[in-house]
Amino acid sequence: MNVQIKTATLLFREDQNSHIKLDYAACEACQTKPCLNICPAQMFSLTAQGDILFSYEGCLECGACSIICSYLTWYYPRGGYGVVFREV
């Protein structure tokens, strides 16, 4: 089961703007790009040109990327927006 099927089980209340901001100049210089692997929702990917592509809409708000990358401006979405774990 791939990660898209996993995240499709979740409810998201999408906000208009991303709560996480990347420093794309830093991404260009970043050799290892650990965000590609660490994110449990695979929100980071590469374009055909090898540039980082980030989408915030399926973010689980775990904070892992903010710990392994010091170039992110990381925050939570506005109250009530973002992921909803129902766990029932």
Next chain:
Amino acid sequence: MSRSFDAIVVGAGPAGSAAAKIIARGGAEVALLERGLFPGAKNVSGAALYDTALLEKLYPGFYREAPVERYLTRKNLGFITEQQLLSIAYHDDNKSNLPYKGYSIQRGRLDRWLAQQAVNAGAHLFTQTLATEVIKQNNQITGIVLENGERLNAPLVIAADGANSLLARSAGLKKAPHAETTSLGVKEIIALPQKILEERFQLKGNEGASYEFVGMVSGLANGGGFLYTNRDSISIGIVAQLSTLQQHGLRPYDLLESFKEHPAIAPLLREGKTREYGAHLIPEGGFKELSRLTAPGIMVAGDAAGFVMVTGYLLLGINYALESGMLAGETALEALQNREYSHSLQNYKNKLTQCGLLKTFSSMRGLPKNLVNNVNLQNRYPQLICDIMHNLYNVETKPLPKMLPLLWRSLQHSDIKLGSLLLDLIKIGGSLGI
């Protein structure tokens, strides 16, 4: 616009809801702020909930009324390699000995119930409300700023905002977490018809089973796995240290998939349907990385303070969140009575010491280094133990192998040195308090 309360609690997880309940019950006006759509909407645990004495003290009748899934009578500790599993099964039917000694729970249901208890006691719950920073005047925290700029004033703030605790950080009580002492947990809730589940795990009525796994479940990363039976579903997941995940370029969901496909695990999940996925951080730094617990006008409780204990056979956090939340709440009430909001908060630390919570963390301060960061323990020892089992049942060997020579041979075949094994025994044993 600004409003005033006697106390503001940020985060309606176990820590925050416990604190708010105590404060409201004491007759004070307390605001409980939660950024999620409802309490629990942002929260992920395994989970097994322990310390029923505490639960009954905080919520008399908890064992009858709280929305728990099952009470745990079957506990399993597994050592796992790619193809093998050695598990130690412990069966304890404590039905006649109420309250039960541990439950499987789901956060969505539990957190809503805990927050409702605070509301029933008189707390003001604000969901969909994100606190962005503390208000500081002359070195004293005097309130909270919300995302829309609104200011909530109170002489006391309790930061119960979880592992990332942006609030404790904004108040200067906590540093940003490290990849070495933070783990990422990913899990799935897999629905299974109740009848099949009960037959498969040999459960009668509302009995439940818990499993903790040490070994390859987290690949080359340091970590482990868990499995808990809920009423009509299974919670299964892995926990892996961020730094070693990064070092080996591992993807957390891939690890979870290979764990689910393990020959000893897959049959347990057969016919199951994934109902929900989740991920969350776990602060595993232990005593050395606890936040500062108080500053004038503020206390820190639960994961925000770093009160999580990971031993390999237990992952404890919800109970410490409830306990520290409760004690922060008691301290807040006393401070409100005396109208002194700086020095009196030292009592929070005193209470944490008196109840033994701080002692637990200080006496196990070696665990993060000796256990969480021990490559041997995570990978080589499970392999060694499983190989010993393999040889033990290898009846083609004639004469049948004897125990001690067999142990010795297995050790020689592994790349573990006797010296480092003994040293680990001492270190791990020492930090687990054996």
